[in-house]
Amino acid sequence: MTYPAALRYTKDHEWIEVKGASGTVGLTDHAQNQLGDVVFVELPKLGTKLEAGKPFGTVESTKAVFEIYAPASGEVLEVNEDLANAPEKINRDPHGAGWLVKLRLSNPAEVARLMDAAGYESFLSGEGTNP
Amino acid sequence: MTTTLRKTPLNQAHRAMGAKMIEFGGWDMPVEYPRTGGLIAEHKAVRGGVGIFDVSHMGDVRVRGGSPGAALAAVQHITMNDVARLAIGQAQYSAMLYPEGTFVDDLIVHRLGGDDFLLVINAGTREKDVAWIRENTKSFDCQVIDLSDGYTQLAIQGPRAAEVLTKLGCSDTAGLRSYHFTYDRIGDLRDVLIARTGYTGEDGFEIYLPSDIATSEDIWRRALEAGGEFGILPCGLGARNTLRLEARLPLYDHEISQDINVWEAGLGRFCGMQKGDFVGRSRLERLKASVTRRLAGMEMIDRGIARDGYPCKNEAGEVIGKVTSGSPSPTLGKNIALAYLPSEFTAPGTVVYVEIRGQKLKAQVVPTPFYRRPRKEKSPGGEGSSSGKR
Numbered sequence: 032m033t034y035p036a037a038l039r040y041t042k043d044h045e046w047i048e049v050k051g052a053s054g055t056v057g058l059t060d061h062a063q064n065q066l067g068d069v070v071f072v073e074l075p076k077l078g079t080k081l082e083a084g085k086p087f088g089t090v091e092s093t094k095a096v097f098e099i100y101a102p103a104s105g106e107v108l109e110v111n112e113d114l115a116n117a118p119e120k121i122n123r124d125p126h127g128a129g130w131l132v133k134l135r136l137s138n139p140a141e142v143a144r145l146m147d148a149a150g151y152e153s154f155l156s157g158e159g160t161n162p
Numbered sequence: 163m164t165t166t167l168r169k170t171p172l173n174q175a176h177r178a179m180g181a182k183m184i185e186f187g188g189w190d191m192p193v194e195y196p197r198t199g200g201l202i203a204e205h206k207a208v209r210g211g212v213g214i215f216d217v218s219h220m221g222d223v224r225v226r227g228g229s230p231g232a233a234l235a236a237v238q239h240i241t242m243n244d245v246a247r248l249a250i251g252q253a254q255y256s257a258m259l260y261p262e263g264t265f266v267d268d269l270i271v272h273r274l275g276g277d278d279f280l281l282v283i284n285a286g287t288r289e290k291d292v293a294w295i296r297e298n299t300k301s302f303d304c305q306v307i308d309l310s311d312g313y314t315q316l317a318i319q320g321p322r323a324a325e326v327l328t329k330l331g332c333s334d335t336a337g338l339r340s341y342h343f344t345y346d347r348i349g350d351l352r353d354v355l356i357a358r359t360g361y362t363g364e365d366g367f368e369i370y371l372p373s374d375i376a377t378s379e380d381i382w383r384r385a386l387e388a389g390g391e392f393g394i395l396p397c398g399l400g401a402r403n404t405l406r407l408e409a410r411l412p413l414y415d416h417e418i419s420q421d422i423n424v425w426e427a428g429l430g431r432f433c434g435m436q437k438g439d440f441v442g443r444s445r446l447e448r449l450k451a452s453v454t455r456r457l458a459g460m461e462m463i464d465r466g467i468a469r470d471g472y473p474c475k476n477e478a479g480e481v482i483g484k485v486t487s488g489s490p491s492p493t494l495g496k497n498i499a500l501a502y503l504p505s506e507f508t509a510p511g512t513v514v515y516v517e518i519r520g521q522k523l524k525a526q527v528v529p530t531p532f533y534r535r536p537r538k539e540k541s542p543g544g545e546g547s548s549s550g551k552r
Contacts, residue, residue, distance in 0.1 A: 067182070067194055067400070068202050070490050071467055073519075089519065091467055093201050093490050094193065094400045 034059070035126055039102065039142050040151035046126060047102040049142050054103055057130040058090060058121060061155055067092040069118040074131060079107045081134060083141050088131065090121065103141040105134030170218035171314050171378040179396060187286025189219040192398040204401035205492040208362050209533075212320035212389050213397035216382070217361075218373065219285035221310040223295055227277030228303035236302035237279050240295060240441060241271055242424065244434030248273040253341045253357055255432050257424070258294065259442030263449055265418040265427070267291050270359055272343055280309075280355075282368075284414050298441060314378040318385060319366030319405075321535075322392035327367055329388035330381075332356060340365075349384050351377070361402060363409025364535055407487050407498065408533035410459065416470060416486040417457055417500055425453045426502065455483065458508040459530035460499045460516070464523035468499035468516040475515040475522060482507060485516065491532060498532050499525070 038046040044062035047054045063069065071091040081087045081101035088099045110132050114120060121129035136142070146154060167190040176183065181192035194201040207213045227233035237245045243256035250273050258266040267287045272280040283291045292308050299306055318326055324335040331347035338344050343357035348369055360366035371381055386394055403413070412418045417427060424433050424446055435443065462468060468488035473481045488499030499516070507514055512527040 064196070067196065068200050070202075071465075073466075091490075093205075093404060093492065096467075096469060 034148040034151055036148050038126065039145035039147060040154075041100065041102045041145055042154065043100040045100060045102045047142060047145065049136065049139065052136055052139065053108060054105065054134045054136050054139075054142065055130050056099075056102055056132050056134060058097075058099065058125055059151070060125045062097065063122050063125045063129070066090065066095055066097050069121045072114040072118045072121070072131070074110050074114070075107050077107055077110060080137075081105055081107065083138075090118075099131065101134075102145060103134065103136055104138050105136040107132050108135050109133035168219070170216055171373050171375045172216045172218065172382055174375070175379050175382055176216065176396075181396070181398060184399065186399055187219065187284070187288075189285055191219060192216065192396070194398040194400045195396050198395050201398070201400040201404070202492045204395050204397040205404050207393055207395040208320045208364055208366075208397060208401065208405055209493055210321070211393040212318065212322040212326055213362075213395050213401065214326075214382070214385050214389065215317040215319065215397045215402055216314075217317050217368070217402075218314045218378075220315050221283040221285060221288035221291060221308070222313050222315075222370070223281045223283060223292060224274075224305075224307040224309055225279045225281065225295070225299065226305045226307070228305065231277060232303040233277040233279055236299040236304045237271060237281070238437065238440060239302070240298050241269070241281075242433045242440060242442065243271065244437040245271060245273070245279070246437065247434075250275055251342055251344065253343055253359060255341075257418070257429065257432065258291065259424065259440075259446075260420060261442055261445060262420075263423040263425075263442045263445040264420045265414070265422060265424075266294050266420070267414055268412060268418055268429075270357075272355075272357065277304075282315075287414055312373055314371040314373045314381075315368060316371065316382065316385065317360055317362075317366060317368045318389075319360045319362040319364050319397075320392075321365055322389070322394075323364075323366045325392060326385060326389045326394065327356065327369075330384060335367075338367075349381050351381070361411055362405040363411065363531060363533055364405070403487070404489050404492055407489055407500065408491050408493055408531065410500065410531040413487060422502070423449055423453075425450055426455055426457065428457050454505060455502045456505050456508045457486070457500055458503045459528050459532055460485075460501055460514060460525040461494075461528050461532075462497040462499070462516070462523065462525045463513075464525070466516070466518045466521070466523040467497045468501075468518065468523075468525065473517045474501050474503060474525075475517060476507070477513070477515070479515075479522060482514070488516075493533050498528075500530075503527070 176192040180197040184193040241256040253272040257268040345353040348354040355370040472485045474483040483503040
């Protein structure tokens with residue numbers, strides 16, 4: 032899997048795609064690989080205010096619980112409702128149909144501090160992708 | 163990254179298949195094989211077809227008598243089930259206890275000969291167990307031999323497991339009853355110890371091979387080939403855990419430990435109180451009337467997954483117990499858990515709450531095992547057939 036150039040990435044393995052003042056957030060392919068088959072997703076309600084770097088939901092596989100951290104601050108505009116019945120979308124299409132929430136960014140400048148695709152890939156190779 | 167993890171002879175084979183590896187009890191073990199479908203597919207293969215597990219991390223201890231009857235007496239002394247009831251070629255689920263009636267470990271006792279036993283113990287407790295066995299058999303004229311590194315142990319589990327064994331050369335799987343073992347051909351090997359045991363709640367076998375890498379890889383590969391037509395999958399510790407949880411089989415340091423006694427764990431039917439003295443017996447005798455908590459099965463009513471260690475609460479929000487194991491159940495499509503609860507909360511239908519990330523979510527007590535395999539007339543149960551091991 033190559034990491035899309037249009038996205039920005041966190042060390043906690045979330046991505047964000049910014050369009051204007053809004054950002055779509057998801058988990059990276061690496062994260063879904065580590066997690067295995069996703070069976071359960073817990074996401075915030077519409078209107079919840081997220082703070083960059085703070086946990087805002089959880090994704091669970093049969094074996095593990097994975098906390099999701101906000102890549103940027105903002106208010107939840109939209110939640111991917113499909114995931115309640117089809118959490119496997121996170122495994123099948125982590126950078127697309129498996130998106131988690133859309134935010135109205137309160138400080139778009141935060142995104143500039145995140146890694147680009149090349150930066151994330153080198154971060155992964157440094158971290159060791161297969162423990 | 164630590165390099166002190168132990169590796170089974172199949173470690174390279176697992177990695178070559180793209181297994182995701184984790185540390186378990188000091189061992190570097192496959193947790194699932196994402197390339198062939200991953201945990202849920204592995205779980206379903208075992209319930210509906212067949213799966214193969216590398217369980218070479220398990221420990222194996224032979225206890226052999228010096229003078230006649232010494233090993234029998236020693237194993238009677240250190241395990242709770244009645245070993246005298248075992249015929250040669252038969253096995254039983256049992257446990258070793260502290261004088262307090264709590265668990266050193268659970269195990270399977272195989273009677274190899276009149277005065278010759280093979281004890282199969284857990285990986286994470288191996289050193290402790292072996293030391294404990296040596297210490298507590300000192301006054302008996304018997305040899306205690308740690309054979310753990312001498313065996314590659316494979317578990318071939320599922321309704322099609324017998325057919326895989328037959329294709330591998332085993333001549334009489336139909337004649338091998340549950341919780342019995344034999345010596346037969348597997349691949350090019352003769353006289354392989356083959357036991358009809360497992361830790362999945364399904365029919366299945368555990369085979370004990372020489373532990374050299376070439377032999378281990380050869381049989382692993384042949385078993386996968388032989389099982390191809392039945393949809394065999396290599397299975398990791400993840401599926402092993404969900405399978406054993408559905409069947410309510412205990413895991414050390416979860417459902418059983420040095421802080422939990424036999425009555426609390428609901429394992430009294432494997433405890434031979436009438437057989438005579440054994441380590442832990444006198445305390446158990448006294449404890450029997452005063453059991454205040456018991457292991458109970460729960461399923462979540464609210465949306466959420468109870469995980470190991472999560473607190474259980476009553477209506478008022480007071481902590482009444484703790485989840486010992488919890489997971490989504492791939493077979494039932496529900497979120498299930500085992501927990502120690504006060505006895506008055508253990509009747510099926512009782513509502514309890516599990517605290518999950520600060521939320522009090524509703525669950526109810528349900529009968530266990532959560533899953534019971536459909537019984538076939540032609541495979542009669544043997545000693546301890548309703549339970550299994552690790």
